[in-house]
Every structure is written in structure tokens, then in C-alpha cells.
């Protein structure tokens with residue numbers, strides 16, 4: 352998503368603009384990243400370029416469920432403040448020092464939010480996403496997705512190994528106090 356900041360760059364430090372973003376596409380082809388975003392972005396002319404304050408909702412983001420591994424879509428929001436630096440002084444045309452890891456305004460005086468959105472999305476993703484709060488996960492014995500219904504393993508509960516396991520679970524449950532299967 353490119354924003355033309357050529358006019359803003361000619362304005363005094365502190366001048367600001369706000370844009371509403373409605374289902375715009377951002378893409379970083381090198382990282383195979385494509386995403387649609389909505390939200391708002393505020394641009395403030397800074398000493399070295401433009402300070403971007405962004406708040407976006409990203410939809411849809413597909414992630415694997417931490418329990419059953421099925422892919423599902425989850426809303427993700429990102430917020431960030433980043434300075435985009437222009438390596439030419441717009442008034443004098445002089446070169447300005449820019450670090451390699453800084454976001455830049457290109458020679459056509461566009462700033463591209465795609466890479467920033469990609470980086471912030473990465474850190475905004477849930478650590479253990481769940482397709483639903485009561486996801487039953489995979490059977491640890493046969494690997495069946497238990498959301499699709501019980502697998503054969505439960506029926507084998509008469510088996511000695513399973514009853515030993517059940518007793519162990521019962522004991523852990525009691526010691527745990529609340530009997531919840533997991534935190």
C-alpha cells in the first residue's frame with residue numbers, strides 16, 4: 352500500500368494528515384505476504400521524513416489451530432509507530448544519512464506500509480491460537496481430530512494400559528484442585 356507524501360514533505364515539521372484505510376491490499380512478494388487491511392493511519396512530518404502511526408485490522412489471517420492443527424481464520428490487529436526516512440532533503444536536495452534497517456520513503460516520495468504491516472503482524476499473531484475455545488484437539492494415540500467425533504481409542508478404555516492412564520489422569524485432576532484438564 353503506497354501513500355504519496357510529496358506534499359507533506361514540503362510542509363513544516365509537525366504537520367499531520369490522517370487517512371482512513373478501507374480494505375486495501377498490502378503485499379511483500381519476497382516474503383509471500385499478501386494481506387487486506389482496514390483502519391487508520393496518521394502521518395506527521397518529522398525532521399527526517401514522516402512519522403507513521405497506524406492502527407489496522409487484518410482480515411482474514413489463516414493460522415493453524417494449536418490443538419487440532421486445522422487452519423482457521425482469526426482477526427488480528429496491529430498498531431505501530433514508525434518513522435519513514437527520506438534520503439534526500441526535499442528543500443535542499445541534499446543526501447541524508449539513512450540506516451539500512453530504517454523504513455524509507457522512495458524517490459517518487461511514496462511510503463509503503465506493507466513491510467511494516469508484515470513485521471507487526473508476525474508479532475501480533477496469537478502464540479497458541481485455538482480454532483474454538485473448546486477445541487478437543489487430536490487424539491494422542493491415533494491422531495484423529497476429536498472435533499470430528501470420538502475415535503476408536505476411547506472404546507478401548509477396558510484395555511489395562513488405558514485404565515492405568517485414566518487412573519493417573521484422575522489423580523492429577525484431584526491434585527490439581529479444580530480438575531480442569533489443562534491451563
Ligand SMILES: [Zn+2]
Pocket residue numbers: 416417418419420421481482483486487488
Ligand atoms: Zn482446533
Ligand SMILES: [Zn+2]
Pocket residue numbers: 490491492493494495502503504505
Ligand atoms: Zn484415537
